[in-house]
Amino acid sequence: MKNPEPVISLRNLEARYGEVSIIKDINLDILPGEISIILGGSGSGKTTLLKNILRLEEPWSGSVKYWGEEVVGMDELRFEDILRKIGVVFQGGALLNSISVFENVAIPLEQHTHLSPSAIERMVRVKLNLVRLAYAMYQFPAELSGGMKKRVALARALALDPQILFCDEPTAGLDPLTAAALDDLLLDLRAKLKMTIVVVTHDLASIHRLADRVFFIDGQSLLFSGTLGEAKASGIPAIETFFRSGRYG
Amino acid sequence: MPQISAVGNTLVLAGEITAATVPRLQKELSHVLRQKKVSHLDASGIARMDSAGVAFWEELVLKLSKRGPLTIQPASEEIRGVLDSFRSLDLEDVPRPREPGWLERIGGSVVDFWSSFKDSLYLASDVFYWSIVGIWDRHAARKGSLAHQCIVLGQTALPIVGLLSFIVGFIISLQGAIPLRDLGGGHYLANILAFGMVNELAPLFTAIIVAGRSGSAIASEIATMKVTEELDALRMMALNPVRYVVVPKFHALTLMMPLLVTFSILLGELGGAIIALGYLGISPEVFISRSVSVLGLSDFLITYAKSIVFAWLIVIIGAHYGFRVAGGAEGVGRSTTSSVVASILAVIIADAVFSLLYL
Numbered sequence A: 001m002k003n004p005e006p007v008i009s010l011r012n013l014e015a016r017y018g019e020v021s022i023i024k025d026i027n028l029d030i031l032p033g034e035i036s037i038i039l040g041g042s043g044s045g046k047t048t049l050l051k052n053i054l055r056l057e058e059p060w061s062g063s064v065k066y067w068g069e070e071v072v073g074m075d076e077l078r079f080e081d082i083l084r085k086i087g088v089v090f091q092g093g094a095l096l097n098s099i100s101v102f103e104n105v106a107i108p109l110e111q112h113t114h115l116s117p118s119a120i121e122r123m124v125r126v127k128l129n130l131v132r133l134a135y136a137m138y139q140f141p142a143e144l145s146g147g148m149k150k151r152v153a154l155a156r157a158l159a160l161d162p163q164i165l166f167c168d169e170p171t172a173g174l175d176p177l178t179a180a181a182l183d184d185l186l187l188d189l190r191a192k193l194k195m196t197i198v199v200v201t202h203d204l205a206s207i208h209r210l211a212d213r214v215f216f217i218d219g220q221s222l223l224f225s226g227t228l229g230e231a232k233a234s235g236i237p238a239i240e241t242f243f244r245s246g247r248y249g
Numbered sequence B: 001m002p003q004i005s006a007v008g009n010t011l012v013l014a015g016e017i018t019a020a021t022v023p024r025l026q027k028e029l030s031h032v033l034r035q036k037k038v039s040h041l042d043a044s045g046i047a048r049m050d051s052a053g054v055a056f057w058e059e060l061v062l063k064l065s066k067r068g069p070l071t072i073q074p075a076s077e078e079i080r081g082v083l084d085s086f087r088s089l090d091l092e093d094v095p096r097p098r099e100p101g102w103l104e105r106i107g108g109s110v111v112d113f114w115s116s117f118k119d120s121l122y123l124a125s126d127v128f129y130w131s132i133v134g135i136w137d138r139h140a141a142r143k144g145s146l147a148h149q150c151i152v153l154g155q156t157a158l159p160i161v162g163l164l165s166f167i168v169g170f171i172i173s174l175q176g177a178i179p180l181r182d183l184g185g186g187h188y189l190a191n192i193l194a195f196g197m198v199n200e201l202a203p204l205f206t207a208i209i210v211a212g213r214s215g216s217a218i219a220s221e222i223a224t225m226k227v228t229e230e231l232d233a234l235r236m237m238a239l240n241p242v243r244y245v246v247v248p249k250f251h252a253l254t255l256m257m258p259l260l261v262t263f264s265i266l267l268g269e270l271g272g273a274i275i276a277l278g279y280l281g282i283s284p285e286v287f288i289s290r291s292v293s294v295l296g297l298s299d300f301l302i303t304y305a306k307s308i309v310f311a312w313l314i315v316i317i318g319a320h321y322g323f324r325v326a327g328g329a330e331g332v333g334r335s336t337t338s339s340v341v342a343s344i345l346a347v348i349i350a351d352a353v354f355s356l357l358y359l
C-alpha cells in the first residue's frame, strides 16, 4: 500500500537555544487524518520541537514542509496563510486575559473571516460546547481553573476549523473523566472532519485511546517512530519500560 | 465551486459551504429568497462543509421553516456527520450577564465606595494594631526589612522630590519677585516663600510624588502577591499578611516622610534664595533670617504631623487596593492605577481638612 502524501515532513531538523543544541537529526512525517503522539521525558525537547515546526523558533538547520511546501525561510505573510489552517493549544493555555472566554474564541473568526455576528456567535457556542464549557462563555480567564483554560484554548484553536491541530500536553491537569472526554473529542474531530492531530502527552491512557503513530524523543533525537503496536513490540528498552510502567528510563 | 440555485420552489445548495464561501452565499441567498418562495431544501449536492457552513445551514433552515412548511433532501452521510458535530440548534442558552443601567451603576459605585471605605478603616485598624505591637516585638519582623523598605520607599524618592521642590521654589520666587519689587516689598519674598513651602507646598508635593512612586509600588507588590497566591501561602504558614507585608512599609514611610518633607523645604528655599540674590539682591544671610522669623515651632509641628498622616494614607490605601485585587495579571495593573488616583485624592482632601483646622 502506498503511503499518502505527508501533511508535515521534517528532514534533519536541528533546534538550538543559543549555542545549545536541544534536538537534532529529526526526520518524521505526519500523515493526513492521523493522530500522532510525541513522547519523551520532561525537558527532552517536545515543546521545542513543536515551536520549531510552527516557526515560533526558527529551526537551526534542516527542512520543515507543510503539504510539500518548504516553510523554513518562507516570508511571514505567506506563512500566515498556512497558519490559518493550523490550530495550536499551548501548554499553559495562553488565553488573552483582558477579554471574556467568548471573545477569546471569537477573535480568530472576527479577524480572519467575513461571517455575520450571528453566525460567529453560533460557531463560538458550538466550539465551547465541544469542550463542555458553554456555561463559562461570559466568564474571564482569571476566573477559570487550569484545566478549564486549556479547554477554552482548544475551543479557540478549533475556531477556524483547522486542518492540523497541535496540542501540547492537553490532558495534563485535567481529571480522568474530562481527559477521556477530550480524547473522545479529538477522535471525533479526526473521524468526522479528517483533521490531522499532533499531540504531546505522557498520559498512557490517552496514548492508548488516541495514538495512530508515536514519535519517541530521547537523548536529543528521535529514538523511535512507528505505529502504537510497533512501538510496544519494538524491543527498545526505554520504550518498553514506558509502556509497561508509564515511566521514562 | 459552491452554488445556490432555485428550481421551482426547491432551493439547491451544492459544492463547498465553508468560512471562505459563506459570506458570498449569504448575499446570493437573500437575492434568491426575495424572488422565490422556497418549501424544499436540497442538500444532497454539498461536497464539503465546516463549522461556518453548519452555522449558515442552521440559520437558513430556521429562517425557511419560520416562513412555512419545509421539506429537506438530506446531505450525504459524510456531511451529515459534520452537521452533527457542529450542531448548535439544541444548545442551551447561556444567559448573558445583564449590563447594569445607569442608575444602578451610580448606586453601585456609591455602595462600592462605601464598602471600600469601610474595608480601608478595618485595614487601618489592623495596621495600627500590628505596627504598635511590632515596635515592641521585633521578633516577628524579618531582619533588615525596615531598612530595606526605607530605601525602597523613601530614599529612592529623594532625587525627584529634591528636583521638583527646587524647581517649585525657583518658579514661585521668579513669578513673585517682579511684582513684589514693583510694590516696593521685594524683601517679603523670603517670608512668603518660607511660609508657603513649610505650611503647604513641601508636604503636599512630597506626598503626591510619594503616592505616585511608593504608593503604586505598595499596591502592585501586594496585588501581585495576592494573584500568585503568595498571600495565601503566608497565611498557611500562620503569618499575618498585614503584619508581615504592610507593617514594615508603614514604619518605613512614617519615618521617611518627614525626612523627605524636610529635604523638600530646604531645596525649595534654595531655589528661592537664588532668585532673591539674583533679582532682588537680597543676601543669603538676610534671606535665611527673614525666612526663619516668620516660622514658629507650631508650623513645623503641624507640617510634620500632616506629612505623617499623608504617609499613613498612602500606605493604607496602597495596601487596600493591593489586597482587593481581582482578575489575575490584568487586575494588578488596574488596582495599581486606582490606588494612585485614590491616594492622591485622599492626600489633597486631608490637606484641605488640615488647612481648615489650623487656619
Ligand SMILES: Nc1ncnc2c1ncn2[C@@H]1O[C@H](COP(=O)(O)OP(=O)(O)O)[C@@H](O)[C@H]1O
Binding pocket: A017, A022, A040, A041, A042, A043, A044, A045, A046, A047, A048, A049
Ligand atoms: N527559551 C529557552 N532558552 C533556553 N533553553 C530553553 C528554552 N526553552 C527550553 N529550553 C531548554 O530546552 C530543553 C527542552 O525544553 P522543552 O522543549 O520545553 O521540553 P519538554 O517540552 O519536552 O518538557 C530543556 O532542557 C530546556 O531547559
Ligand SMILES: [Mg+2]
Binding pocket: A046, A047, A048, A091, A168
Ligand atoms: Mg513542554
